[in-house]
Amino acid sequence: MKSNDNCGIQRFEKGRLRSVSRTVVQEYPLRLTVNDRDLATLVASPHQLNFLVAGFLRNQGFVSSLTDILTLGVCADFGAARVQLKGEIPERLSPTLTSGCGTGITFALPHPPAPAPLKVRFPPVSPAAVFSLMQDLQRRAEQYRSHGGIHSAAVGDGRRLLLYAEDLGRHNTFDRIAGEALFKGIDLAGKILVTSGRISTEMVGKAARLGIALIASRTSPTDMAVRLCQEAGITLIGYLRGENFEVYTHPEGLLAPRHERIPGVTGVILAGGESRRMGSDKSLLPLNGARFIEHVHHLLDELFDEVILVTNSPSLYGDLPCPKVPDIYYRQGSLAGIHSGLCHAGNERIFVVACDMPFLSGAAIRRICAETGTAEVVIPRSASGLEPLHALYGKSCIPAIEEVLDSGERRIVSFFPRSRVVELPAAALADIDPEGLSFRNINTPEEYFALRDRSLLPANPEAASG
Known part of the structure; x- marks a missing residue:
């Protein structure tokens, strides 16, 4: 984003004043009319105003998809935007002045839906991915470096930056991202959001409301x-600076650093099922920009020094960076x-999971692996029974x-009758996974589509049968 406004100023430096030219931030009022009704005046930076308007309407709950917008026009010369929505907006709206720069605004709808807890546990994010996204944000924030006063925000998927926005108002950056995602059909569920401003x-x-799984800021939250x-x-x-940050909520959303990997245990992924009820290979189903098996491998790779994939079709997983071994x-x-x-593990114990378990919890796996002693099998029990595909096994078995x-x-x-087995009752993991989501797998197209729609899946009684 470039600004053409230059201002002659006096700069005090080294004990004296001197004349310099400084580029200043443009402040652009945009009058927003929705369904022939004056709704608000947005004070923003004068670029990509269609994204700003669409995102503002989305974040206020007036639209949820592009099909809700019949027309959207912006006249930059007159500072006006006109929108025609498919539905009506409430007759009575209660504007609330927010803590945004320049005083933001939000509307209390007659029955505003409270942001619901995320219904799907998204794969945890590595600290390196958060640092990388913040670095990308800083590299793109050219205007902030040139004259200050500009906030920026970005969204990524843990691998790359997907969306970037900057504006004089930090709230506007969120609206711009929401609007651009709406126009481009980018699902923000499970994504990482980084911002230069305070989180309110x-x-x-x-x-x-957008389904963001992790928010990171260079400064503090309220x-x-x-x-x-x-x-x-x-x-x-918060306070994501250099190689440090502070985690205020839900640290389980972050992968453990490599130096905290679980010692003496090999992670094993089983990918030998025939997927009859699904109709296609479950391990290759896409979810949040990656395949099921990639999510599972990514988590286990952060937990264990060694990860093995047991499969009789290694060519399907050629790009997965781990050894592939067949059934004996x-x-x-x-x-x-x-x-x-x-038989193939380099450690004395293995932790076994299936390739179609999208709700795996690193914290739950750590707790199971922490059970030591003479046990040859450590297996949790859920409401459905024993969970042998989320369990610890020793070579002595x-x-x-x-x-x-x-x-x-x-x-x-x-x-099991021939081995020393320790069962972990459901209460042992209740504080980490009270609903037992870690043990659920995906067997049918209906379950898969429910997962994609971020709905809780029904309990799966067959998950414990092996």
């Missing part, structure tokens, strides 16, 4: 913003996959597993 409660409200992030399930980071007992089910993982496989038995629990 109304900004968190906007982010929560107390109400912290409370709202806690309620909404959003990871909130070919196509004998999940028990054979566990056996192969144990190999003879017992081979014995039952040789007998033709394929159920995972069939070798």
